[in-house]
Amino acid sequence: MGGRPGFGADGRRENMSSTFGTLFRVTTFGESHCKAVGAVVDGCPPRLALDETDIQKQLDRRRPGQSALATRRDEADRVTVLSGVENGLTLGTPIALMVANRDQRPGDYGHMRSVPRPSHADYTYRMKYGIHASSGGGRSSARETVGRVAAGAVAEKFLAEAYGVEIVAWVESVGEVRAEGLLEKEWGRAQVDAHRVRCPDPSAAERMEQAILQAKEENDSLGGVVACACRNVPAGWGEPVFDKLEAKLAQAMLSIPATKGFEVGSGFAGARLRGSLHNDPFVMKGDRLGTLTNYSGGIQGGISNGEPVVFRVAFKPPATIALAQKTVDFQGKDVILEAKGRHDPCVVPRAVPIVEGMAALVLADVALRQKTRW
Ligand SMILES: Cc1cc2nc3c(=O)[nH]c(=O)nc-3n(C[C@H](O)[C@H](O)[C@H](O)COP(=O)(O)O)c2cc1C
Numbered sequence: 001m002g003g004r005p006g007f008g009a010d011g012r013r014e015n016m017s018s019t020f021g022t023l024f025r026v027t028t029f030g031e032s033h034c035k036a037v038g039a040v041v042d043g044c045p046p047r048l049a050l051d052e053t054d055i056q057k058q059l060d061r062r063r064p065g066q067s068a069l070a071t072r073r074d075e076a077d078r079v080t081v082l083s084g085v086e087n088g089l090t091l092g093t094p095i096a097l098m099v100a101n102r103d104q105r106p107g108d109y110g111h112m113r114s115v116p117r118p119s120h121a122d123y124t125y126r127m128k129y130g131i132h133a134s135s136g137g138g139r140s141s142a143r144e145t146v147g148r149v150a151a152g153a154v155a156e157k158f159l160a161e162a163y164g165v166e167i168v169a170w171v172e173s174v175g176e177v178r179a180e181g182l183l184e185k186e187w188g189r190a191q192v193d194a195h196r197v198r199c200p201d202p203s204a205a206e207r208m209e210q211a212i213l214q215a216k217e218e219n220d221s222l223g224g225v226v227a228c229a230c231r232n233v234p235a236g237w238g239e240p241v242f243d244k245l246e247a248k249l250a251q252a253m254l255s256i257p258a259t260k261g262f263e264v265g266s267g268f269a270g271a272r273l274r275g276s277l278h279n280d281p282f283v284m285k286g287d288r289l290g291t292l293t294n295y296s297g298g299i300q301g302g303i304s305n306g307e308p309v310v311f312r313v314a315f316k317p318p319a320t321i322a323l324a325q326k327t328v329d330f331q332g333k334d335v336i337l338e339a340k341g342r343h344d345p346c347v348v349p350r351a352v353p354i355v356e357g358m359a360a361l362v363l364a365d366v367a368l369r370q371k372t373r374w
Contacts, residue, residue, distance in 0.1 A: 046092030152357020244302025265297025
């Protein structure tokens with residue numbers, strides 16, 4: 001009572017919002033133009049085979065400068081494992097993962113210091129903290145997701161080794177271009193990466209690429225949807241009621257910058273169907289009960305049912321565009337903003353490994369929580 005605001009009765013800070021997870025716990029650190037970004041993973045089981053390449057391959061899929069479809073900021077994003085791993089095995093102690101920020105150009109943002117970018121986080125960060133990082137969105141920048149992807153790769157290794165879980169995300173739509181029927185097939189990452197848009201339907205991928213390049217040419221940006229399937233998730237994962245599996249996935253996905261929507265299984269389209277069509281009848285699948293259809297998205301009552309966990313995440317068009325926009329500066333004076341700097345015309349191709357990483361963090365956490373019950 002009457003303690004410092006933001007501190008509990010025991011003097012501990014109550015607002016540690018950079019930490020995610022209960023037993024498989026991840027804290028990310030870093031801003032867009034500071035010295036390094038990364039994560040500390042606490043609670044990863046010991047004796048798991050892990051080396052830097054397990055992490056690097058996902059960071060390579062997230063990194064900027066991959067193609068003409070992404071920002072030109074050129075970061076190699078080489079991960080260094082600082083602790084928690086010895087001779088290729090996890091020790092069960094905190095795993096600290098660091099990636100240097102090399103291509104910093106804070107000067108690119110000088111002209112935008114006094115103008116909060118429309119639909120970016122400059123205004124809200126200033127309102128919350130009374131200060132904001134001098135350039136590039138600071139902590140709100142997608143640079144922060146480097147830590148999530150690195151930590152997610154550790155979680156994914158644990159899930160694959162311990163349970164055979166496979167997580168594959170892909171781009172389902174870009175702007176008005178949508179690929180149909182993709183959830184019906186079991187895509188692998190090689191098929192997803194065959195096209196730089198990361199849509200496994202080659203004809204839709206080509207149209208998506210053209211749409212992104214056209215928006216870029218016009219100094220504008222485009223949104224899109226990423227779909228994700230998590231296969232071989234055993235029945236029984238997820239903690240009713242507030243930590244239902246879909247609720248944790250929704251939190252994880254909506255914490256990714258630029259996300260505007262989450263749906264599991266049939267999602268919003270399911271709301272238009274009748275129960276007789278929407279129900280997933282049980283059938284025998286080998287020695288277990290399975291379901292004929294998967295409108296539930298592999299989750300019922302907040303608990304996995306053994307079917308693939310499938311969901312979609314909607315991303316908005318990135319806010320920073322070079323097209324002139326009428327807005328006001330922090331003082332309320334009318335200005336025309338033509339943003340400079342290097343920006344993604346569409347984030348979804350790079351968001352694919354971020355979605356996979358966050359899914360892995362959620363699943364590793366619920367896996368460990370389920371283990372404590374038996
Ligand atoms: C992979 C990725 C790349 C992004 N690149 C940009 C970018 O180049 N320019 C930009 O304005 N926003 C970009 N964003 C989105 C912003 O970080 C985000 O919109 C901003 O922090 C405001 O947060 P909000 O959209 O979640 O409200 C990116 C997001 C992701 C996931």
